[in-house]
Amino acid sequence: SAVISQKPSRDICQRGTSLTIQCQVDSQVTMMFWYRQQPGQSLTLIATANQGSEATYESGFVIDKFPISRPNLTFSTLTVSNMSPEDSSIYLCSVERAGSQETQYFGPGTRLLVL
């Protein structure tokens, strides 16, 4: 399985600021995904990030609010912009399982609290 790390593991931020979350994978992967998990709830896909192309956003998520970079096959960043308390959540990156695009491995998550 892929080893996925995220930075920071947690942060407390002020309303109106932005936070960039990093996701690093120990092997080259085509597809990386960003999810949000609000307290006590399941995971919601924010966007899919392919290397060398624009990220594809799910309904309800926009690039201005959640810009994503994917500079190479092992790294991606998600920025949560102009934060409000409603953005308090766990943000997770994931990658496709090697040889199987039908399932995913997840990073440990970034726990964000916006005051």
Added chain:
Amino acid sequence: QKEVEQDPGPLSVPEGAIVSLNCTYSNSAFQYFMWYRQYSRKGPELLMYTYSSGNKEDGRFTAQVDKSSKYISLFIRDSQPSDSATYLCAMSDSYGQNFVFGPGTRLSVLP
């Protein structure tokens, strides 16, 4: 109707019990079925992965898929306190384009 529903709700069982977790879904295009375990303050960990209908066993864990009923189950035998976690079912279609999670079931195994 939600695309994936999961039951039971929060579950507490004594150590050694057999646990049954279930999901139902509405999209007949789903062919790949996963169970993830998520410990508190951790990311989801892939526990079981099955394709189409049938059973798959891995140690104390058994995953069952019944595509005709659009119903999947995870059984945990001889449950241990270390099994206490939230269990999420997930499923996707042939191309992984539609990857959907269930809402999760929080399991507590009491010593």
